[in-house]
Amino acid sequence: MARGFGDLEAVVMDRLWERDGATTVREVFEDMLRDREIAYTTVMSTMDNLHRKGWLSRERDGKAYRYWPSMTREQYGAALMREALDAGGRSDRVLAHFLEQISAEDSAALRKVLRRVGSMRVGSGKGAR
């Protein structure tokens, strides 16, 4: 399923987030080998890239490195959310939100309108169109 290099990074991060503590490339490789055909060097370079980009931290352990995620998935998720929320009115990111975040009063007003519409619809039996 995963074909591109970016996808491979996602798969590796998935594995590392599921594990506790530090892991060697060999362990990740053997883990991945159960699901797919993959070369050891591919896993190694993917993990090296992830380290370079800051996703993974590592520490030398004898001849090999032991890797672990720099942040939890939740922490990365929260950081992305902050970025997305921030971008609402700014020019340096292009995000199209389904709904812009709205204020409490506006939210209440909107709900009132929608509730009225809802009851109108049910009352007149008009349905979706």
Place this chain on the structure above:
Amino acid sequence: MSFAVCLLLYAAVVCVVAPRLLPPLTRRGSAPGAAVAVWLIVLTSVLASWAAAAAVLVAYVARTWIRPDPLGVRECFAVLRSAAAGQHGMGTQIGIWALTLVVGAFTITLVARVGRSLLRARASSRRHARSAQIVGRRVAGVDGLVLDAPQKMAYCLGGRPATIVITSAAIATLEPPHLDAVLAHERAHLAGRHHLLLAATRALAASLPRIRLFTRAETEVAWLLEMCADDTAARRHGTAALLAAILALAGADPIPSAALGANTVGVCARVARLTDPDTAAARVRARLVLAAVTAVVVFGPVVVWAVVHGLTPHGLTPCGPFTA
């Protein structure tokens, strides 16, 4: 009156009039696609006028001043002769050079700023998308990346890879048909390449924050694109499902009003047009009005050109930018 000055005046008039005239015509969202087109045409015509004015002025100055070839010299003498004859004061010449400098510098700065802003937006959107690819989960039945987060949100990022992100909280709130409507809305953005239009209008608004035409265009186009995506989603999944999705997500974590722009107006307008859709006649009328506005804006410069050209034989000096 010079052609370049005519163009600059025309652009100035559009900059002043359009942000007042257009929003009432497009706000209702009767024909959102056509309305987006009109906004873009207006922006393009202003930018094209500036570019043309800069080109005409630079060409004129280059011909009469910088280039020492025989033609230029003759041209120069002609200017001097006419200056001596009192048709053109030296002051006028200096004025033209100053105007050329100002317009040229403005054009170059604008191009640089817009370019930088576009590049930065693309880079940061790509970075965000890549991170989302890694952090987001792929969930069966959801055509998008699922991000574990307490905020109820859905958004899309254009470019490659085009990415739709939806939070786990939003999925938990939305019933399956409503979720489909949200995803269809986001897919409509990506399919319509709305991110490119947004990037352009945002870059312009950020580069020219003082000119209301561009800041207005940014917000109006953003709302209209939402309406376009709404229409696609509603066509596929029904208006009721889309409205229900808006209701579910609007109840999200409202943030303090101080932190917002005018975007809420956009949400209310979207709901209003979904709950109380226009008749076919109203939509046709809206399109006709928009077409008329476009005609005036587009043919404005042509009329200016024709008037200037028509007038030249009757006493206006056919020199430099006046005939270009």
